[in-house]
Amino acid sequence: MRGAKERVAAVEGWFRMDEAEPRLLGVRCRACRTSYFPKESFCRNPSCGAADLEEIPLSRRGKLWSWTDNRYPPPPPFVAKDPFEPYSVAAVLLEAEKMVVLGQVVAGVDAAAFRLGQEMELVLDTLFEDEAKQYIVWKWRPVAA
């Protein structure tokens, strides 16, 4: 039954498991201030190359850069529902970070109403589940106008 299972992150350390205020977790170089997601253990700025990076939460909101969907189930290691339910994928520009981040779009959103640049926000949602657990991932959701 939904809600009765333990909810665990589908990937460790990529986002804050805080359902009310979820954030992607990246790193920022202490030398040149460049941010990265997913985390890096060294700075990839060719003029820097420092290895001193601190964990930072990324902006929760951004602007829709593009979107698409999956009408057919992706191959493993994706765990597809049976029967498969098509879902949208959004690319969202985080303005402070000047970085585009991909994510699934939560179910029940009509992508036909999407407009370039509209505001999107990060939420946590179930990626897949098994007998014991629900595996949680970040997704994008339009901010209600």
Place this chain on the structure above:
Amino acid sequence: MARGVAVLGVGMHPWGKWGRSFVEYGVAAARAALKDAGIEWKDVEFVAGGDTIRNGYPGYVAGATFAQALGWTGAQVASTYGACATGAQAIDVARARILAGLCDVALVVGADTTPKGFFAPAGGERPTDPDWLRFRLLGATNPVYFGLYARRRMETFGATNEDFAQVKVKNSRHGLANPNARYRKAVTLDEVMASPVVSDPLRLLDICATSDGGAAVVLTSLDFARRHTTDAVTLAAVSTVTPRFPNTIIEMPNFATDSAASVPAPDVPFKDSIARRAYEAAGVGPEDLDLAEVYDLSTALELDWYENIGIAKPGEAEQLLRDGSTALGGRIPVNPSGGLASFGEAIPAQAIAQLCELTWQLRGEAGGRQVEGAKLGVAVNQGLFGHGSALLAKR
């Protein structure tokens, strides 16, 4: 200006879904290229193989695999991988060896046998491999990335589903006259528009299939070529550029772009830099081109390439397509071979096949798909994980 090498021979095994070993296709292509060059296998000093990652160990050491299959001669060997740009890597290794004076005659071979359906990551649990994670966490298939680019093009430049479909219509017509193409059937606008949506706005017939196939070229020094022919095609430049930091366009298989908050984005975006590097090396520009082979993984991506290779300004690719400039008989035919739309993708063979097509076109041997009087052609391609690929051939 970079010195060139000669493309003395070219050969292909037809693309299809033959279900046999990739070695067979590679050997058939190699023998065809050697025959075309008038060279004996025993005279090849260096073999460069383009690796395939879906055919076990022999695929990872493709150069040696093909050399063994053709019969060990003691030739020196290299095997390279650069995803879709693998063929350009193999070509560049052979070219560099010739230009360094280390050999006169090199054979470059790439071939693949592909599974059905979506390209899936290699097997096993690999939670630190972004190519595994993008499937696991997002289900981000290759068409998802193509769909994002296509939607972006529609929203920013006003491209339509019909524009995308017309790329398929054009390329399918071009492929009719190519005996090595897998699909030789004219596709109509209605057929594309009636095919099921895979990743909106792209439909099944907007997205290239995966194929079996093999391609090979014999590269030689210009001096060696002059002793065999008066009029060899010259491989004038090869570009294998990587992106510059920060790369601000989302790339397969990544979850995010680089951040441009601290270091500004480069003046020339990655995909624009790919052909540009080859033009600069050869001292030519896009206005000098007679034809182009571009990597139409999706129909919409072909339109992006028009702008990336400099034959259209940003937002003007659709006009070039609509007015027939990029069709055979137009000002700058694109994908006269039929492109991936007619071939499907045989990854390590594809950039080599592009050079085969340029060579046939520049020799005037392309038959029903000939671009009249072609003197200069470019072939571009991009492999995931930051592999640019551009080949510039002239006569």
